[in-house]
């Protein structure tokens with residue numbers, strides 16, 4: 577099975593992503609409701625001379641959470657400090673990071689659902705009252721006591737693919753909570769045209785639309801596919817991407833007509849072949865496909881449901897006629 581295009585992040589993505597990331601809210605395409613909410617919050621915070629409210633961004637990978645965090649810091653004109661849930665193991669490390677912040681700074685914690693409980697508890701007073709509790713003296717000795725230290729007013733931006741896994745006390749401390757949506761074909765077309773411009777690739781509107789249709793609603797995949805097709809157009813043709821060249825290249829790379837990757841296809845064919853089209857429960861489906869249930873639910877299923885390949889019923893997941901047709905079964 578060719579694994580040419582994957583939904584997950586690859587090393588290859590990381591290299592190009594930095595250069596393709598939009599830097600301003602106006603060059604951030606789509607997600608219009610989020611942009612509207614965010615721009616009001618930014619303007620209000622600036623007018624009051626305060627830090628922006630804490631922001632939680634959630635949704636499948638590759639939809640622009642990290643990009644948006646960078647834009648928030650640019651638009652607010654503050655420093656950006658980046659870390660991630662699994663990178664912080666001890667509460668002292670979290671305290672040290674918070675202590676290093678300056679007034680108004682933006683702290684981005686990626687995969688925030690993976691913070692452990694002790695570390696998370698440091699965040700509660702930090703987010704709510706801008707302070708941390710420090711224990712002075714030996715942990716067990718009777719002379720030890722807790723002291724509150726003030727922190728600068730900062731903004732925490734948390735990102736997660738799994739909003740459902742966040743604890744209530746953490747979730748409740750975010751003033752702004754946004755769910756990122758899959759992008760439409762016209763939006764992805766615009767993103768591809770903008771990226772082609774930055775990469776100095778010539779692409780026709782037809783070519784961009786063809787790539788957009790096969791990008792699984794995801795800008796990260798759109799950029800990855802653009803790079804691959806550019807290489808193909810360079811080697812086989814004069815470098816310019818037309819609609820026809822796009823179709824030829826994508827078919828050769830076995831990119832699904834709708835951009836489904838091998839995991840999407842495995843999920844559909846498992847429901848159809850092993851479970852007679854369903855209904856099949858999430859855990860059973862996960863075991864049969866060798867995927868993690870949470871990953872299926874948060875990363876793969878939303879796109880399959882959005883495109884009418886899977887229905888979620890009380891008894892489990894069911895493959896639609898559309899899924900049978902798409903899989904040629």
Ligand SMILES: Nc1ncnc2c1ncn2[C@@H]1O[C@H](COP(=O)(O)OP(=O)(O)O)[C@@H](O)[C@H]1O
Pocket residue numbers: 592593594596597598603604605606607636637638639640641642643644767795796799
């Ligand atoms: N709204 C957008 N407009 C233009 N490009 C975008 C947008 N969202 C994401 N991208 C592109 O997709 C890539 C992946 O986005 P990223 O923010 O890393 O996703 P996430 O953090 O949600 O996994 C970025 O490098 C950027 O080039």
Ligand SMILES: [Mg+2]
Pocket residue numbers: 641642643686735
């Ligand atoms: Mg990210």
